[in-house]
Amino acid sequence: MKTKPNPIDRSSFEPAYLQLVRVLREQIAAGQFRPGDRLPSESQLCRRYQVSPMTVRRAINLLLEQGVVTTERGRGTFVKPLELGGVSFSLDRFQDLLTDRDGARIQLLDVRIVEADERVAAELDLPVGDRVIHMQRLFHKNGEPLIYHAHHLIYDPKRPVVEAEMEVTSLYGLLSGSGTSLVKWGRLGVHAAVLDASQARLLRRSEGAPAFYLEHTFYDYEDRPVSWGGFTCPGDCFHFTATVGVVEGCEPSRAAPGRI
Amino acid sequence: MKTKPNPIDRSSFEPAYLQLVRVLREQIAAGQFRPGDRLPSESQLCRRYQVSPMTVRRAINLLLEQGVVTTERGRGTFVKPLELGGVSFSLDRFQDLLTDRDGARIQLLDVRIVEADERVAAELDLPVGDRVIHMQRLFHKNGEPLIYHAHHLIYDPKRPVVEAEMEVTSLYGLLSGSGTSLVKWGRLGVHAAVLDASQARLLRRSEGAPAFYLEHTFYDYEDRPVSWGGFTCPGDCFHFTATVGVVEGCEPSRAAPGRI
DNA sequence: CCTCATATGTTATATAGGGAAGTTTTGTCA
DNA sequence: TGACAAAACTTCCCTATATAACATATGAGG
Numbered sequence: 001m002k003t004k005p006n007p008i009d010r011s012s013f014e015p016a017y018l019q020l021v022r023v024l025r026e027q028i029a030a031g032q033f034r035p036g037d038r039l040p041s042e043s044q045l046c047r048r049y050q051v052s053p054m055t056v057r058r059a060i061n062l063l064l065e066q067g068v069v070t071t072e073r074g075r076g077t078f079v080k081p082l083e084l085g086g087v088s089f090s091l092d093r094f095q096d097l098l099t100d101r102d103g104a105r106i107q108l109l110d111v112r113i114v115e116a117d118e119r120v121a122a123e124l125d126l127p128v129g130d131r132v133i134h135m136q137r138l139f140h141k142n143g144e145p146l147i148y149h150a151h152h153l154i155y156d157p158k159r160p161v162v163e164a165e166m167e168v169t170s171l172y173g174l175l176s177g178s179g180t181s182l183v184k185w186g187r188l189g190v191h192a193a194v195l196d197a198s199q200a201r202l203l204r205r206s207e208g209a210p211a212f213y214l215e216h217t218f219y220d221y222e223d224r225p226v227s228w229g230g231f232t233c234p235g236d237c238f239h240f241t242a243t244v245g246v247v248e249g250c251e252p253s254r255a256a257p258g259r260i
Numbered sequence: 261m262k263t264k265p266n267p268i269d270r271s272s273f274e275p276a277y278l279q280l281v282r283v284l285r286e287q288i289a290a291g292q293f294r295p296g297d298r299l300p301s302e303s304q305l306c307r308r309y310q311v312s313p314m315t316v317r318r319a320i321n322l323l324l325e326q327g328v329v330t331t332e333r334g335r336g337t338f339v340k341p342l343e344l345g346g347v348s349f350s351l352d353r354f355q356d357l358l359t360d361r362d363g364a365r366i367q368l369l370d371v372r373i374v375e376a377d378e379r380v381a382a383e384l385d386l387p388v389g390d391r392v393i394h395m396q397r398l399f400h401k402n403g404e405p406l407i408y409h410a411h412h413l414i415y416d417p418k419r420p421v422v423e424a425e426m427e428v429t430s431l432y433g434l435l436s437g438s439g440t441s442l443v444k445w446g447r448l449g450v451h452a453a454v455l456d457a458s459q460a461r462l463l464r465r466s467e468g469a470p471a472f473y474l475e476h477t478f479y480d481y482e483d484r485p486v487s488w489g490g491f492t493c494p495g496d497c498f499h500f501t502a503t504v505g506v507v508e509g510c511e512p513s514r515a516a517p518g519r520i
Numbered sequence: 521c522c523t524c525a526t527a528t529g530t531t532a533t534a535t536a537g538g539g540a541a542g543t544t545t546t547g548t549c550a
Numbered sequence: 551t552g553a554c555a556a557a558a559c560t561t562c563c564c565t566a567t568a569t570a571a572c573a574t575a576t577g578a579g580g
Contacts, residue, residue: 077561
């Protein structure tokens with residue numbers, strides 16, 4: 001058996017456990033270990049790379065959380081096969097649009113106090129006819145309209161959502177708000193949709209054009225709904241991408257951004 | 261200062277570090293720690309819960325990877341504010357359709373060998389005019405057509421993709437295939453789309469109906485493209501959901517399934 | 521009052537080791 | 551040969567400890 005040089009560089013800034021993760025990933029990516037194969041045992045890895053058991057464990061745990069391998073107690077660590085179910089898409093770039101930077105502009109189309117109809121009342125857990133705030137906005141990027149946003153907010157003097165929400169930046173201040181946020185959590189959904197006539201006019205596109213509808217409901221610390229609405233994102237400007245499997249570049253099955 | 265009882269149960273099957281994760285999550289979910297707040301230092305947590313530093317570290321690391329907290333070396337660990345960018349949507353249920361279970365049926369519409377046009381040649385990294393396999397399929401669930409799938413495959417006698425791919429189960433066998441898989445990794449994209457005339461007829465829906473188009477390109481161990489195509493999923497049957505923020509039930513910002 | 525060195529508190533990384541639980545292999549005994 | 555027990559191996563979890571790197575507070579000296 002030939003003795004390979006130890007690829008773990010102790011003088012590097014990169015921690016040993018991360019180096020080990022990288023080395024193992026590279027070996028998997030190179031096909032040295034294929035789906036279903038068993039990796040060397042932890043003690044073997046210790047000897048092979050001259051690191052302590054805890055370091056190996058930590059590396060294995062990372063690979064586990066990254067979805068690259070599975071472990072079976074008493075049997076070994078195995079390379080996971082590809083599966084579409086593990087893929088996930090993230091909204092990375094979306095938040096950039098909600099904030100102000102980089103030529104992003106937020107146009108307030110309309111704000112008014114209306115009475116909740118059945119649908120709104122159900123979503124916000126209010127009696128029908130209660131007063132709620134209805135808000136419509138248009139997000140621009142480089143002068144072009146990009147996203148249409150409409151949502152309903154509770155209007156309760158006892159709950160100071162209004163003041164925080166009336167700012168034009170709105171959602172961003174309410175979500176990632178400096179200091180104490182009012183919102184504890186939210187539920188999101190992505191639907192396939194087409195533009196209706198008014199949306200098409202606002203977004204300067206043709207009616208019936210494909211779009212993503214990103215629905216959102218946010219809840220406060222008493223788990224009461226605070227806001228319900230959605231973003232309409234034309235399909236010609238938005239898409240989600242991701243990779244599955246162990247690719248050479250680091251960070252694999254982790255999701256990738258989503259705007260062209 | 262009142263001495264609270266130690267919520268870490270050492271006789272439990274649940275590992276200490278997971279219990280600690282749960283406890284901290286509950287405190288955050290309950291509003292005991294709010295976004296921006298600093299969590300107790302690691303040594304404080306050691307004393308408070310009577311566990312060793314490594315156990316605390318592991319718990320903190322988990323919270324870190326779950327996106328619940330951020331850490332700043334030399335300053336402390338802080339509760340993360342809500343941010344949409346961190347949300348991710350997964351394809352959990354999608355794979356169920358690719359396999360056979362639960363009343364799922366796969367109808368082979370057409371398989372033929374064609375010459376690659378410019379687009380196909382570019383995607384599969386082949387010369388224009390090379391022979392490729394074109395395949396169209398229809399996925400049914402409980403008798404209803406659900407997904408339309410069309411893709412092109414390389415047709416190279418030297419690469420035994422064909423035999424593995426000709427099975428009706430196709431993609432599933434090629435991906436999650438038992439034994440040695442041919443595919444090392446893949447690139448996925450989700451686009452907003454509408455049904456064209458032929459798709460509408462096959463899927464028994466109206467033309468122009470909204471849909472998701474899940475594009476895919478798969479690569480072999482030499483990083484050469486093997487397959488390119490996409491799934492057309494009518495919007496009335498598919499959507500993605502996710503939650504953002506720390507919700508009472510475990511596993512939060514982790515993505516959620518996607519079929520109604 | 522300002523500046524700079526020091527001390528303290530924090531997270532990050534690493535080593536060494538031990539025990540529990542599960543699986544596989546080996547070996548012994550009938 | 552067959553059945554069963556023992557050993558070996560593997561993953562898993564935890565403890566104890568040490569060092570490094572970074573941030574902030576403290577205090578002395580000008």
